[in-house]
Amino acid sequence: GLCQPVWRFQVSSALKEGHVTPTELCQRCLALIKSTRFLNAYITVAEETALKQAEESEKRYKRGQPLGVLDGIPIAVKDNFNTAGIETTCASNMLKGYISPYNATVVQKLLDQGAVLLGKTNLDEFAMGSGSTDGVFGPVRNPWSYSRQYKEKSVPKSHSEDEESNWVITGGSSGGSAAAVSSFTCFAALGSDTGGSTRNPAAHCGVVGLKPTYGLISRHGLIPLVNSMDVPGILTRCVDDAAVVLGSLAGHDPKDSTTIQDNFKPFELPSLPDVSKLSIGIPKEYHAPGLSSEILALWSKAADLFKNAGAKVIEVSLPHTRYSIVCYHVLCTAEVASNMARFDGLEYGHRSDMNKSTESMYAATRREGFNDVVRGRILSGNYFLLKQNYENYFIKAQKVRRLIANDFLKVFGSGVDILLTPTTLSDAVPYREFIKEDNRTRSAQDDILTQAANMAGLPAINVPTALSERGLPVGLQFIGRSFQEKQLLTVAKWFEKQVKFPMIQLEEVKRHNHDVFQHQKSASFS
Amino acid sequence: LAPWVPVVGLEIHAQISSNSKLFSGSQVQFAAPPNSLVSFFDASLPGTLPVLNRRCVEAAVMTGLALNCSINKKSLFDRKHYFYADLPAGYQITQQRVPIAVNGSLSYSLCIDNKMSQMVTKTVRIKQIQLEQDSGKSLHDDRRSQTLVDLNRAGVGLMEVVMEPDLCCGEEAAAAVRELQLILQTLGSSQAVMAEGQLRVDANVSVHHPGEPYGVRTEVKNINSIRFLAKAVDYEIQRQIEELENGGTILNETRAFDSKLGCTVPMRDKEGKQDYRFMPEPNLPPLILYDAKSLPANMNHQQVVNIDWIHERLPDLPSVKRAKLVEQYGILPEHSFALLNEDGLTEFFENVVKQTQMKPKKVIGWILNVLLSYLKQHSLTVKESPVSSFMMADLLNLLEKKEISSTAAKQVLAELWKGEGKTPLEIVKEKKLELIQDQKELERICQAVIDGQENEVIMMVLG
Numbered sequence: 008g009l010c011q012p013v014w015r016f017q018v019s020s021a022l023k024e025g026h027v028t029p030t031e032l033c034q035r036c037l038a039l040i041k042s043t044r045f046l047n048a049y050i051t052v053a054e055e056t057a058l059k060q061a062e063e064s065e066k067r068y069k070r071g072q073p074l075g076v077l078d079g080i081p082i083a084v085k086d087n088f089n090t091a092g093i094e095t096t097c098a099s100n101m102l103k104g105y106i107s108p109y110n111a112t113v114v115q116k117l118l119d120q121g122a123v124l125l126g127k128t129n130l131d132e133f134a135m136g137s138g139s140t141d142g143v144f145g146p147v148r149n150p151w152s153y154s155r156q157y158k159e160k161s162v163p164k165s166h167s168e169d170e171e172s173n174w175v176i177t178g179g180s181s182g183g184s185a186a187a188v189s190s191f192t193c194f195a196a197l198g199s200d201t202g203g204s205t206r207n208p209a210a211h212c213g214v215v216g217l218k219p220t221y222g223l224i225s226r227h228g229l230i231p232l233v234n235s236m237d238v239p240g241i242l243t244r245c246v247d248d249a250a251v252v253l254g255s256l257a258g259h260d261p262k263d264s265t266t267i268q269d270n271f272k273p274f275e276l277p278s279l280p281d282v283s284k285l286s287i288g289i290p291k292e293y294h295a296p297g298l299s300s301e302i303l304a305l306w307s308k309a310a311d312l313f314k315n316a317g318a319k320v321i322e323v324s325l326p327h328t329r330y331s332i333v334c335y336h337v338l339c340t341a342e343v344a345s346n347m348a349r350f351d352g353l354e355y356g357h358r359s360d361m362n363k364s365t366e367s368m369y370a371a372t373r374r375e376g377f378n379d380v381v382r383g384r385i386l387s388g389n390y391f392l393l394k395q396n397y398e399n400y401f402i403k404a405q406k407v408r409r410l411i412a413n414d415f416l417k418v419f420g421s422g423v424d425i426l427l428t429p430t431t432l433s434d435a436v437p438y439r440e441f442i443k444e445d446n447r448t449r450s451a452q453d454d455i456l457t458q459a460a461n462m463a464g465l466p467a468i469n470v471p472t473a474l475s476e477r478g479l480p481v482g483l484q485f486i487g488r489s490f491q492e493k494q495l496l497t498v499a500k501w502f503e504k505q506v507k508f509p510m511i512q513l514e515e516v517k518r519h520n521h522d523v524f525q526h527q528k529s530a531s532f533s
Numbered sequence: 534l535a536p537w538v539p540v541v542g543l544e545i546h547a548q549i550s551s552n553s554k555l556f557s558g559s560q561v562q563f564a565a566p567p568n569s570l571v572s573f574f575d576a577s578l579p580g581t582l583p584v585l586n587r588r589c590v591e592a593a594v595m596t597g598l599a600l601n602c603s604i605n606k607k608s609l610f611d612r613k614h615y616f617y618a619d620l621p622a623g624y625q626i627t628q629q630r631v632p633i634a635v636n637g638s639l640s641y642s643l644c645i646d647n648k649m650s651q652m653v654t655k656t657v658r659i660k661q662i663q664l665e666q667d668s669g670k671s672l673h674d675d676r677r678s679q680t681l682v683d684l685n686r687a688g689v690g691l692m693e694v695v696m697e698p699d700l701c702c703g704e705e706a707a708a709a710v711r712e713l714q715l716i717l718q719t720l721g722s723s724q725a726v727m728a729e730g731q732l733r734v735d736a737n738v739s740v741h742h743p744g745e746p747y748g749v750r751t752e753v754k755n756i757n758s759i760r761f762l763a764k765a766v767d768y769e770i771q772r773q774i775e776e777l778e779n780g781g782t783i784l785n786e787t788r789a790f791d792s793k794l795g796c797t798v799p800m801r802d803k804e805g806k807q808d809y810r811f812m813p814e815p816n817l818p819p820l821i822l823y824d825a826k827s828l829p830a831n832m833n834h835q836q837v838v839n840i841d842w843i844h845e846r847l848p849d850l851p852s853v854k855r856a857k858l859v860e861q862y863g864i865l866p867e868h869s870f871a872l873l874n875e876d877g878l879t880e881f882f883e884n885v886v887k888q889t890q891m892k893p894k895k896v897i898g899w900i901l902n903v904l905l906s907y908l909k910q911h912s913l914t915v916k917e918s919p920v921s922s923f924m925m926a927d928l929l930n931l932l933e934k935k936e937i938s939s940t941a942a943k944q945v946l947a948e949l950w951k952g953e954g955k956t957p958l959e960i961v962k963e964k965k966l967e968l969i970q971d972q973k974e975l976e977r978i979c980q981a982v983i984d985g986q987e988n989e990v991i992m993m994v995l996g
Contacts (some may be wrong), residue, residue: 089579
């Protein structure tokens with residue numbers, strides 16, 4: 008079968024040549040959003056403003072002056088990015104109804120390129136979670152739950168019970184963005200990645216999920232989870248599209264002092280990538296307990312693919328990998344405790360009616376505004392930051408973080424160009440299974456393969472690889488050297504071409520009969 | 534009774550004189566309409582990030598150099614957490630681990646026995662100077678049970694100057710702070726006007742017997758003038774001594790100075806035993822400063838702060854200015870202190886000296902004893918003086934040329950003070966205050982007086 012059918016370039020050229028107009032494109036995406044509402048991928052759909060943006064784009068195309076490849080392209084943004092005039096909730100009661108007065112830098116950059124902002128996508132509350140199940144607007148459903156591929160493989164207990172109880176999670180916390188891209192309601196979406204929150208749902212939803220190097224893309228306007236690890240993430244249906252979006256977002260932002268000063272040059276990926284001169288590292292610690300045999304086999308097959316192409320494939324070791332989750336818990340909760348201190352009900356957001364005293368108002372506001380997950384992390388974080396605990400927890404975790412980062416430095420310094428690992432331990436689990444364990448347990452389990460890259464600030468990408476026995480997507484992860492996104496994406500593109508991941512067969516998408524899918528009707532599916 | 538040794542340590546917050554705030558671009562301005570100078574970052578809107586203001590860094594470096602500190606070429610920013618209505622983010626960005634400047638000293642002078650004639654120089658060590666954010670202001674309206682919050686001041690840059698506890702009384706504290714104020718004003722790094730909250734002093738006070746460990750200390754806050762600082766410190770020392778001599782104990786507490794009653798009172802414990810849960814500020818990389826040696830060749834000089842460059846451009850500090858005045862004009866050291874102590878007075882003095890033949894040693898008396906006391910009596914600043922330096926010089930010239938007496942000069946000055954625009958010469962002529970030089974004329978006047986007072990003269994001659 009063919010891989011990602013809807014390349015941006017195709018849509019872009021279709022727009023340029025007038026085969027489809029930005030307005031038509033926008034309307035179709037909006038209609039598809041409506042008919043896939045059961046996925047709960049969107050918190051806010053900005054229909055009016057999107058159509059206006061599409062109109063403006065159309066005018067530009069008519070004049071023959073599109074702003075670039077992204078002009079007129081419908082996109083979605085995770086609801087923890089500030090969008091001026093459009094509600095930004097972080098899927099929390101604390102920010103329900105909050106209309107930010109400014110755009111996040113990455114949002115502004117996309118709008119400046121003419122992209123059409125369809126809406127804000129669903130997530131775990133304040134990006135805390137690995138399922139996109141713990142937000143106040145309810146869980147996101149993985150579009151693959153409704154795919155022919157999944158339905159064919161699942162054994163129905165009873166017909167009616169089927170769809171309602173069997174649906175699988177998207178993974179998280181950028182599940183809404185992943186589902187939006189996966190179900191064709193937009194061409195690219197912004198997520199965020201702190202411990203795997205872009206790559207994890209990308210793997211479960213069968214889309215490309217890119218975590219850029221820390222410091223490459225501005226965080227100004229991204230409501231922070233862990234300032235020292237957060238990055239804006241990019242979700243697309245193919246690697247080339249991710250490169251295009253990266254090119255429009257990367258670069259120094261004076262408003263974010265943690266972005267690097269160096270000039271960033273957007274790049275195009277070679278049409279025929281060559282991996283024969285590369286050294287691919289297989290870190291043995293990523294053969295983690297609980298890794299499904301399916302994924303293990305795919306991982307091995309992938310290594311063979313590289314070997315057969317002439318690349319050097321060697322086993323490497325990242326010995327401190329197993330400490331990353333525990334280390335993350337300390338550093339993440341500490342920063343959460345700090346970052347959430349501003350939510351006191353005074354300046355913006357939810358304010359409790361309790362007004363006996365300022366302190367009681369704070370307490371009630373925060374109890375009402377935050378869910379258990381957020382409150383749990385705040386309490387833990389404050390504990391670790393207490394004077395008597397600081398040395399033993401926070402400082403120690405910082406030191407362990409340094410060791411984890413050094414593991415990567417050593418390996419990359421020894422001649423390895425790219426690391427190849429699984430992204431997740433298994434394919435997506437059914438929601439009713441997932442919620443049997445609490446958020447903390449799930450996060451600890453699910454972040455294990457993705458978290459270390461955040462510790463070290465390295466770029467990493469999920470590439471959809473194959474369908475599991477249950478008919479659900481499985482992806483593999485590539486981790487690259489700092490600021491070597493071009494090399495990372497080149498390898499990813501090569502791999503994408505090799506595996507030819509199948510297109511999702513969704514009734515709703517077929518029904519909407521996107522013209523741009525016309526040429527795909529005859530494609531065969533694996 | 535065994536003697537008591539008072540120990541006083543000061544923490545001074547000086548607002549940095551800059552156009553915009555420490556980490557955001559909103560304006561710094563005193564007494565603007567409430568909440569009119571608040572950026573998204575100041576209001577702690579989620580997703581906003583701090584961006585360091587270069588001018589604030591330069592101000593801190595200047596101040597550090599002027600106080601003989603070592604400037605840390607690498608310093609760090611931290612978050613200090615507590616909940617309060619005037620702290621929107623729930624934390625203050627400060628420098629707790631590695632501040633920008635350390636280990637300096639401040640020399641100041643005191644008069645012995647309240648006489649201006651004997652001055653002694655003392656030194657207080659500066660522990661550190663750190664950059665940090667100011668908080669907003671909150672007003673408690675108890676009648677309507679509400680708190681009003683104004684964030685105009687939230688995020689304004691502060692230099693916190695921490696002194697070692699080398700001071701021993703209110704007078705020393707006042708003198709040290711006064712000198713610091715003059716230094717800051719000379720540098721321009723802070724306008725340091727206490728009445729506008731640009732300079733705030735907290736005093737840590739304790740007492741102990743010689744040879745014994747330091748006593749429990751209290752912190753005295755809410756001191757808003759140098760005069761009150763001296764009073765508050767002395768009162769607190771006295772209070773602690775009395776308490777201890779009566780068998781009581783000193784609580785480690787925060788106290789406020791009540792200027793009406795002239796005493797310190799316990800403050801409503803707004804913080805209790807706080808654990809500030811310090812954490813590195815993750816959004817600000819370490820602050821790296823350069824000097825001529827360490828500055829890389831290809832570095833964009835607009836992107837860096839060069840300590841040596843700043844050092845070369847430091848203005849004369851007050852102590853240097855005073856020494857120069859003494860040398861140049863032959864005035865006494867205490868005169869130079871008095872000149873620098875009043876804004877604009879040095880300039881006035883020097884202008885008068887330029888325009889008169891009278892020796893500076895004589896001019897200074899007229900400036901300090903006559904002009905200054907007039908100004909004080911009428912609560913005027915030098916800038917508001919109705920008598921200009923030109924007029925003063927004019928007057929002193931008449932005196933120097935012996936055209937009028939010293940008494941007459943004072944009379945003229947009193948007239949000049951009315952600000953009616955007349956020149957000294959005009960007033961002298963008007964009031965017939967000219968000194969008579971002509972011998973014959975003098976004899977004639979005396980004779981006239983004697984003639985008019987015959988009886989008294991006879992009485993005098995008879996004894």
